[in-house]
Amino acid sequence: MSKYGVLAEEKVFKDPVHRYIHVRDELIWELIGTKEFQRLRRIRQLGTTYVTFHGAEHTRFNHSLGVYEITRRMVEEFTGRPDWNDEERLLVLTAALLHDIGHGPFSHSFEKVFDTDHEEWTRSIILGDTEINDVLSQVRPQFPKDVADVIEKTYSNKLVTSMISSQIDADxxxxxxxxxxxxGVSYGHFDMERILRVMRPKEDQVVIKNSGMHAVEDYIMSRYQMYWQVYFHPVTRSAEVILSKILMRAKDLYEQGYSFMQEPKHFYSIFKGKASLDDYLRLDEAIVLYYFQVWQEEEDRILRDLCVRFLNRRLFKYIEFNPNDRMDDWLVLHDLFKQADLQPDYYLVLDSSSDLPYDFYRPGEEEERVPIHLLMPNGRLRELSRQSDVVEAISGKKRTDHKLYVPLDRLEDEEEYGEVKRKIRKILDI
Structure with a gap:
């Protein structure tokens, strides 16, 4: 029997997006107070985006509370409706709160360099020797695994999973x-109140009443615009490129036996690919930025230069460059950068971003994408793009953007390798 009940008095968090976040369950309140959840205050939600949009300093902590609050409101809407089992209420609220618990500092850049997976760390935190696991285990012995399964999308009740992980979910x-x-942009706004009112629980997924189709169209277009105007912003990507190269350089130097002026003790186990759960949880963005600060004084000129660039926003220049059309130029540039004493592994970086704003499963494809279904007046379900001309126009269309990132300041300085740098600039048309 769970030791957790209802709080004697509701707790609220003031929130700029949802106005208030309401906590009524002792379990949720206990989870928020764990050290693993509090660590999310030190992980930004948008990584290096603050370099482009100076207000983007919000954290995974803010976001996790927000996902919990939307899920709580979804549950309120579903209670008493057919296909909703109220015994799943606490499970879905917990999974919503903890869905991002495994994110590391500068999440996606960090994962690429060190080949880690925040979803695997999420499972380890929920099932491992942690304060979160201690709290969850007091609900019932199976509860931590059920929470992890919902987040991993392997839980038996697909409706519960779809509430926090689908093409229209609380996340x-x-x-x-x-x-x-x-x-500070306007693209991401849509009528969430309307969407919540027209959401209905079905056996395997959340569906939308047909009368709410236009609100869903607006939501999908908002997502499309946010990806191209904010998430894939080329200046943000430049900062991500430099961040990744700093971490890569530090790892390379460690493997070469380089003697750091400031030993990166917090990174040793992750450099070796043998980070324990405790090692991982000790890493946050404050730690990473501390090392970047002191590495500005390192003897290694590449590490030093990259850290100075990142901390002082001296970013790489970006150029439109599709490698599929310009492979010969790419090979020539690689050689010219070497001649100019600019190591191409660090100073010539191709970055590609792609997005698929909405799609549905097509027979024969490997990856199943559960579509958004509309609940029609006759009680049948109809896939969204078959009813909406707006969604049909973008459905299944993957857009990709290629950028080449280079240190323009180093290419303009012709005191050394002037002729080589002129050749580089001519190829890049800068």
């Missing part, structure tokens, strides 16, 4: 609005 509905608010 996306929070981050679109929250990221729009903190970046």
């Amino acid at each position: 996306r509905m929070d981050y679109l609005q929250r990221d729009a608010y903190y970046t």
Whole structure:
């Protein structure tokens, strides 16, 4: 029997997006107070986006509370309706709160360099020797695994999973609005109140009443715009490129036996690919930025230069460059950068971003994408793009953007390798 009940008095968090976040369950309140959840205050939601949009300083802590709040409101809407089992209430609220618990500092850049997966760390935190696991285990012995399974999308009740992980879920509905608010853009706004009112629980997924189709169209277009105007912004990507190269250089130097002036003790186990759960949880953005600060004084000129660039926003220049059309230029540039004493592994970086704003499963494809279904007046379900001309126009269309990032300041300085640098600039047309 769970030791947790209802709080004697409701707790509220003031929130700029949802006005208030309401906590009525002792379990949720206990989870928020764990050290693993509090660590999310030190992990930004949007990584390096603050370099482009100076207001984007919000954290995974903010976002996780927001996803919990939207899920709580979804549950309120579902209670008493057919296909909803209220025994799943606490499970879905917990999974919503903890869905991002495994994110590391500068999440996606960090994962690429060190080949880690925040979803695997999420599972380890929920099932491992942690304060979160201690709290969850007091609900019932199976509860931590059920929470992990919902987040991993392997839980038996697909309806519960779809509430926090689908093409229209609490996670996306929070981050679109929250990221729009903190970046100051207008793209991410949509009528969430309307969407929540027309959501209905079905056996395997959340569906939308047909009368709410236009609100869903607006939501999908908001997501499309946010990806191209905010998430894939070329200046943000330049900062991500430099961040990744700093981490890569530090790892390379460690493997070469380089003697750091400031030993990166917090990174040793992650450099070796043998980070324990405790090692991972000790890493946050304050730690990473501390090392970047002191590495500005390192003897290694590449590490030193990259850290100075990142901390002082001296970013790389970006150029439109599709490698599929310009492979010969790419090979020539690689050689010219070497001649100019600019190591191409660090100073010539191709970055590609792509997005698929909405799609549905097509027979024969490997990856199943559960579509958004509309609940028609006759009680049948109809896939969204078959009813909406707007969604049909973008459905299944993957857009990709290629950028080449280079240190323009180093290419303009012709005191050394002037002729080589002129050749580089001519190829890049800069």
